[in-house]
Amino acid sequence: MLIRHNLILYQLFLHLPFGMAQQSALSDDAIWRVELNKTWDVLGPFPIHAREQHYLSPSFPLNLSEPINLNKSWPSSYGDDGKVSWSKAESDANGTLSVSFPNIRWQSLRATEGWAALQHHAVLRTQLTVYPPRFGSAPFPGLLIQLIQGSFFSILPIEPAHCEQHVAEWMSGNIYDMERALPRIVELPFAPSLDKPTAYNIFISGDYEIRLFGDPAVKGSTSPVQTIRLTVDVKKGSHSLMHEPSQDVLCDFVDGFAFGEVIGMGFRSLSGWWTIKKVKLVLPHAVLIAPSQTRTIPVIIIQEYPFLESQLQVEVTIASSDENIKKHTISLPISHIKHWTDIAHEPIRATYLYALTTPTVFVIVPPVMPSLGEPHPPILALHGAGVDVIDQCSWIDYLPRRRYNWIIIPTGRTSWGLDWHGPSARDAWAAVDALCSILQSKRQWHGWQIQRGSKVAIMGHSNGGQGAWYLASRYPDRVLGVVPAAAYIKSQAYVPLSMSRSAHYIDPALRTILESSLTPDDNDLYLSNLVDIPVLAIHGGNDENVPVWHSREAMSILQTRGPNANANVIFHEDPGQGHWYPSVFDNEHVQTFMDSVLSTQERILPASKFTLTVSVPSESGSLHGWKIESLLLPGRLARLQIDTDEFGITKVLTLNVHSFSVDLRLFECRAVHIGESMIPLPADQNTTLHFNFTNRTMCEVMENELANSQPPSRIQDILLSPGPITFVVPDTPSCKGVTVALRLAHDLNVYHKLDSNFLLESTAVMMLKTETLPPSNTVFIGHPSSTFPQIVLDKKKTPFAVKDSHLLLNDIVLDDTNGGRCDH
Numbered sequence: 001m002l003i004r005h006n007l008i009l010y011q012l013f014l015h016l017p018f019g020m021a022q023q024s025a026l027s028d029d030a031i032w033r034v035e036l037n038k039t040w041d042v043l044g045p046f047p048i049h050a051r052e053q054h055y056l057s058p059s060f061p062l063n064l065s066e067p068i069n070l071n072k073s074w075p076s077s078y079g080d081d082g083k084v085s086w087s088k089a090e091s092d093a094n095g096t097l098s099v100s101f102p103n104i105r106w107q108s109l110r111a112t113e114g115w116a117a118l119q120h121h122a123v124l125r126t127q128l129t130v131y132p133p134r135f136g137s138a139p140f141p142g143l144l145i146q147l148i149q150g151s152f153f154s155i156l157p158i159e160p161a162h163c164e165q166h167v168a169e170w171m172s173g174n175i176y177d178m179e180r181a182l183p184r185i186v187e188l189p190f191a192p193s194l195d196k197p198t199a200y201n202i203f204i205s206g207d208y209e210i211r212l213f214g215d216p217a218v219k220g221s222t223s224p225v226q227t228i229r230l231t232v233d234v235k236k237g238s239h240s241l242m243h244e245p246s247q248d249v250l251c252d253f254v255d256g257f258a259f260g261e262v263i264g265m266g267f268r269s270l271s272g273w274w275t276i277k278k279v280k281l282v283l284p285h286a287v288l289i290a291p292s293q294t295r296t297i298p299v300i301i302i303q304e305y306p307f308l309e310s311q312l313q314v315e316v317t318i319a320s321s322d323e324n325i326k327k328h329t330i331s332l333p334i335s336h337i338k339h340w341t342d343i344a345h346e347p348i349r350a351t352y353l354y355a356l357t358t359p360t361v362f363v364i365v366p367p368v369m370p371s372l373g374e375p376h377p378p379i380l381a382l383h384g385a386g387v388d389v390i391d392q393c394s395w396i397d398y399l400p401r402r403r404y405n406w407i408i409i410p411t412g413r414t415s416w417g418l419d420w421h422g423p424s425a426r427d428a429w430a431a432v433d434a435l436c437s438i439l440q441s442k443r444q445w446h447g448w449q450i451q452r453g454s455k456v457a458i459m460g461h462s463n464g465g466q467g468a469w470y471l472a473s474r475y476p477d478r479v480l481g482v483v484p485a486a487a488y489i490k491s492q493a494y495v496p497l498s499m500s501r502s503a504h505y506i507d508p509a510l511r512t513i514l515e516s517s518l519t520p521d522d523n524d525l526y527l528s529n530l531v532d533i534p535v536l537a538i539h540g541g542n543d544e545n546v547p548v549w550h551s552r553e554a555m556s557i558l559q560t561r562g563p564n565a566n567a568n569v570i571f572h573e574d575p576g577q578g579h580w581y582p583s584v585f586d587n588e589h590v591q592t593f594m595d596s597v598l599s600t601q602e603r604i605l606p607a608s609k610f611t612l613t614v615s616v617p618s619e620s621g622s623l624h625g626w627k628i629e630s631l632l633l634p635g636r637l638a639r640l641q642i643d644t645d646e647f648g649i650t651k652v653l654t655l656n657v658h659s660f661s662v663d664l665r666l667f668e669c670r671a672v673h674i675g676e677s678m679i680p681l682p683a684d685q686n687t688t689l690h691f692n693f694t695n696r697t698m699c700e701v702m703e704n705e706l707a708n709s710q711p712p713s714r715i716q717d718i719l720l721s722p723g724p725i726t727f728v729v730p731d732t733p734s735c736k737g738v739t740v741a742l743r744l745a746h747d748l749n750v751y752h753k754l755d756s757n758f759l760l761e762s763t764a765v766m767m768l769k770t771e772t773l774p775p776s777n778t779v780f781i782g783h784p785s786s787t788f789p790q791i792v793l794d795k796k797k798t799p800f801a802v803k804d805s806h807l808l809l810n811d812i813v814l815d816d817t818n819g820g821r822c823d824h
């Protein structure tokens with residue numbers, strides 16, 4: 001077997017088990033210790049809407065620059081008399097803390113406000129004491145902190161006077177309890193004493209999310225309980241680059257052959273900057289690794305002969321920032337499985353490269369039979385929130401194996417992902433293409449192939465059911481049929497935003513803009529795209545997690561949308577069933593539906609009239625060959641309403657459409673009526689029409705002049721970076737900008753399994769000048785007057801500019817301070 005280890009490491013925070021062992025030789029008297037006081041002060045509950053913790057101060061309502069008065073009560077509409085005060089909570093030996101507020105009359109709040117009134121925020125505080133070694137003078141190595149199901153934490157001096165000099169640096173916890181998340185590396189706000197214990201305050205923002213913690217009624221309780229786990233350890237070992245096996249990405253080997261083009265090795269830097277120079281054979285681009293970052297290094301596999309060993313040895317060459325070069329051999333465990341047969345199979349873990357360089361795993365269930373003629377379309381199966389399809393395969397056991405169709409089970413980046421939108425949607429489609437490439441790569445797999453860009457049937461449960469609605473309605477021409485089970489419509493319909501704190505202060509005109517940034521996620525708005533597509537929606541009649549009215553409502557919207565919908569659309573309510581039941585997909589009506597949609601290779605024909613609804617053209621596909629390419633007013637909905645009769649298209653109505661394209665091979669159509677004009681069309685090819693602002697009509701353009709422009713969309717789309725997200729940070733290592741970037745890189749890795757790359761500003765400026773910046777979305781953190789943003793903004797591609805070290809928008813000064821500069 002030949003393994004060509006290419007490329008591409010960015011900064012790694014590594015923990016390496018590479019040199020190891022000294023730490024165990026040290027006696028307890030020679031090491032630093034840390035202790036957490038198990039008694040917590042708790043202030044709350046305060047109303048908060050779902051996910052509002054991301055824009056409320058984590059210490060709300062406290063001002064951490066002032067002394068804390070534990071006798072004081074605070075206004076809160078949840079408490080009797082409109083007040084709440086401090087209470088105590090105890091964590092157990094494992095650091096688990098249960099926070100509840102039994103004095104609140106939750107049932108009375110819930111009777112009118114529903115789940116929204118169980119959402120709450122609390123602020124928690126205890127003390128952390130750091131003990132120096134009894135002997136020796138080892139410097140304090142830093143802390144490793146894991147906060148599970150809490151939203152943010154911060155460590156501060158005990159004395160409020162000191163607090164004024166220490167702005168709280170909040171770090172996000174792992175509130176979603178994401179799988180395989182490494183603890184955070186945390187520096188203390190000031191160095192601990194070398195000869196006596198030093199105490200610090202540690203604060204947690206504790207936020208109850210129905211979505212994460214569930215309805216207490218399911219556990220027979222009326223009172224919501226936050227269960228938060230916090231562990232604090234002193235960082236161990238003098239070696240600072242670590243191989244992290246939990247971050248490895250490995251595929252199964254089928255009869256000795258890798259089921260994937262790539263494997264990944266996880267590294268983390270416990271301290272210092274590192275460069276991965278090469279992996280085994282090929283000298284890659286040298287890769288810079290920042291202190292505390294975790295990265296998974298791709299190793300491309302090219303294999304001619306079967307590999308049957310249980311361990312794969314990979315040699316890695318690593319350099320520290322002082323150019324001290326070392327070689328290490330890493331053993332990767334290989335899981336071997338036998339080629340599937342008609343009676344025996346197991347789910348296969350396969351791999352591919354997401355966003356150019358990120359090794360990514362997905363799971364597939366092989367069909368019983370190879371295809372005899374044309375390849376058969378696969379099924380895309382989307383898991384629910386919190387379901388880790390890599391390590392807990394049980395969900396997959398309830399997806400019945402198909403006779404001819406592969407079942408593709410992507411991760412969506414992580415167990416929560418982005419609710420199958422954004423990078424998670426991209427991951428799902430990429431897994432389909434990846435399977436196609438893998439099956440093409442070996443002659444013995446050719447009989448099992450799928451077509452490139454194949455149409456699929458989509459099924460999903462819970463969040464995955466919602467994801468099935470999402471993918472099908474945004475890419476209707478790629479879909480043969482949809483089975484959304486126990487799906488919610490959209491996040492605001494799941495837990496209403498009615499208990500919003502910010503809504504009491506914000507100008508409603510601004511709130512409208514914030515709320516309309518959810519437009520791309522609102523599945524109900526796009527159901528017009530599904531009226532011609534077969535849908536079987538399923539819901540347990542007593543679902544305690546996603547209430548059954550969601551599916552009934554989606555059906556009702558769909559059925560009133562199109563005259564044709566009633567024939568295609570089936571709603572199956574399973575009476576008495578809860579959120580999950582093993583037969584949800586494993587039953588005759590689902591399999592009969594799948595048989596019928598997967599056996600028609602024919603094009604789904606439009607009814608006499610259809611409407612394509614789109615809000616982000618770059619994240620939407622075509623409907624019956626019609627595709628909206630750009631909008632007149634970005635951020636608003638756009639529609640194409642197409643009327644047809646037996647002779648072809650009769651009329652097209654456009655709403656907010658700047659340009660659209662149509663594949664005329666699919667229609668008998670020589671001309672379209674748009675508004676007042678009749679536009680002649682060439683036969684049998686694709687064409688693009690666009691809106692001409694001068695005479696305010698649609699007309700044909702031969703070349704799509706808009707093809708290269710980046711369409712404006714919400715800022716969240718930065719996550720759709722074509723490569724790892726590049727952080728450009730100030731050259732001064734002590735600058736806050738670096739720690740901000742490191743915190744963001746950690747969160748991108750934990751929550752979205754998105755990779756980040758660090759560039760020092762001086763390097764980035766050089767690359768900008770030589771046009772060699774990597775193909776990725778770039779985030780600059782620093783002052784607007786520094787060189788990198790100056791050069792970028794001087795190109796005048798946006799209405800932003802920098803003048804006299806102030807940031808301007810349309811020539812108006814946005815900031816009136818010089819704050820945030822690193823030289824201060």
Ligand SMILES: *[C@@H]1O[C@H](CO)[C@@H](O)[C@H](O)[C@H]1NC(C)=O
Binds near residue numbers: 037038039
């Ligand atoms: C922990 O904190 C509580 C309350 O603040 C205090 O009474 C107790 O003495 C502390 N325990 C230790 C071991 O410091």
Ligand SMILES: *[C@@H]1O[C@H](CO)[C@@H](O)[C@H](O)[C@H]1NC(C)=O
Binds near residue numbers: 063
């Ligand atoms: C917090 O307290 C400090 C010290 O009393 C004060 O200077 C500051 O203005 C307060 N901040 C807010 C937002 O009230």
Ligand SMILES: *[C@@H]1O[C@H](CO)[C@@H](O)[C@H](O)[C@H]1NC(C)=O
Binds near residue numbers: 069
């Ligand atoms: C809080 O109340 C206790 C008991 O009434 C009292 O002893 C203490 O002095 C009070 N503390 C403050 C800061 O007011």
Ligand SMILES: *[C@@H]1O[C@H](CO)[C@@H](O)[C@H](O)[C@H]1NC(C)=O
Binds near residue numbers: 092093094
């Ligand atoms: C702490 O964790 C251990 C190991 O997981 C478990 O056996 C024990 O019951 C836990 N203790 C508590 C108080 O939950």
Ligand SMILES: *[C@@H]1O[C@H](CO)[C@@H](O)[C@H](O)[C@H]1NC(C)=O
Binds near residue numbers: 622663685686
């Ligand atoms: C026309 O559009 C279809 C569907 O978008 C695409 O597959 C095809 O390659 C296009 N053909 C041309 C000539 O651009």
Ligand SMILES: *[C@@H]1O[C@H](CO)[C@@H](O)[C@H](O)[C@H]1NC(C)=O
Binds near residue numbers: 693694695699
């Ligand atoms: C838009 O319409 C005007 C007036 O008919 C015409 O002069 C111009 O060339 C058109 N622009 C494009 C891009 O077709």
Ligand SMILES: *[C@@H]1O[C@H](CO)[C@@H](O)[C@H](O)[C@H]1NC(C)=O
Binds near residue numbers: 677692695697699
């Ligand atoms: C608008 O301009 C385009 C491009 O010049 C032309 O083809 C079209 O006929 C014009 N429409 C009207 C109504 O003038």
